[in-house]
Amino acid sequence: MTITTRFAPSPTGYLHIGGARTALFSWLYARKHGGDFILRIEDTDLERSTQESVNAILEGMTWLGLEYDKGPFYQTHHFDRYKEIIQQLLAQGDAYYCCCSKEELEAVRNEQMAHKEKPRYNGKCRDKGYKGDDGRDYVVRFKNPQDGAVTINDRVKGEIVVANKELDDLVIARTDGSPTYNLTVVVDDMDMKVTHVIRGDDHINNTPRQMNILKALGAPLPLYAHLPMILGPDGARLSKRHGAVSVMQFRDDGYLPEALLNYLVRLGWSHGDQEVFSVDEMVEYFELENVNVSASTFNTKKLLWLNHQYIMNSDPAHVARHLSWHIGQLGIDPSEGPALVEVVKAQRERSQTLVEMARASAFFYRDFDEYDEKAVKKNFNAEAGEVLAALHDRFAETDDWQKEALHQVIVDLAEAKALGMGKVAQPLRVAVTGTAVSPAIDVTLALLGKGKTLSRIRKAIEMIKSLN
Structure with a gap:
């Protein structure tokens, strides 16, 4: 069996730190086991998905050096396949048409919340046998099993058991016929023969639902590994107010990609007391079982320290290639002065970032x-x-x-x-x-x-x- 992992971002924004870490762990696992790493663009949210975001994701992956073996695949190119699977589930009796209006659903939700019950679809249309042929708007829902439980043997968090009665019949096709996230993910993972799904733990609630759809399709179940979230210094989930910006902002701020990768791999994973890892060492030592269960805290000072280590100890020619861009951002042609390799050798001890190095070296050129x-x-x-x-x-x-x-x-x-x-x-x-x-x-x-x-x-x- 070929190990196959995937990174599947939605192109509704830039590639952020959490996404980059997910991509890195998926990439490392595939490289560790001689497998395939797939890049999949989950662009079915047509209102929010943009080509600009796609470009930002691809640029970020390239800068980090996380080369993918297959892809990028775009979900919007596979709508016919999703519709085929929806019809298959309907024919099997594992899905049904639901014509409940928004007002009805909202009324049920409000009543459940008033009784301090978990809001969920009440299954009104589950056994009505509605055919979706009388002109009314409808969605298609997956007929989730009502008995038994789903057991997730999570490679990070251990065994997670979810009773099927806790899962409602989720929508797999909207009123316009477009497939929903949980359906498209299942079909893609099945068709792409994904063996290991490595993603953030904000997806844990989706996993039992997706496993049930896979079982209904007779597809093998991938192994799941849910990564703990990344927190800001104040203990809250990392966000823009903590400086959680695009991966490319770290390029702009003068970080080497290897330093950022090294920092990301240590956000939730460890190998003894080692702090600095080459990319080859990351591949050699990486194991999902060594990923921490608890959340990690983003520490800019630690990242700066790591970046300084890489600037000092990396091949000066490699550092010079990255420094060249920063010199150019100052409006300087680096060919009109000393060799950048020699500048790196002269400045590396005193520079925490390439931005610092570029500014401190401008006098050589102008x-x-x-x-x-x-x-x-x-x-x-x-x-x-x-x-x-x-x-x-x-x-x-x-x-x-x-x-x-x-x-x-x-x-x-x-x-x-x-x-x-x-x-x-x-x-x-x-x-x-x-x-x-x-x-x-x-x-x-x-x-x-x-x-x-x-x-x-x-x-x-x-x-x-x-x-x-």
């Missing part, structure tokens, strides 16, 4: 018009002007523009003027970067290049003259 005010006040004085003038002359005569040679020039000048390194390096740093913070000054100069270095020193000297 001149600045203003200096940091505090840095100028502290470092630009008459003595600094003399130091910079001397450095300019020595750098102008330097042919070996490598960090070792540049470092020696700075050391030699400091010794010649009997100054501490800070009295030389800091004015120089402010001169060439505009701020008092940068990578090591010799590395900074080597990346900046001789022409820009000399030009900026001259500009700083003029700035100092205007101040004194």
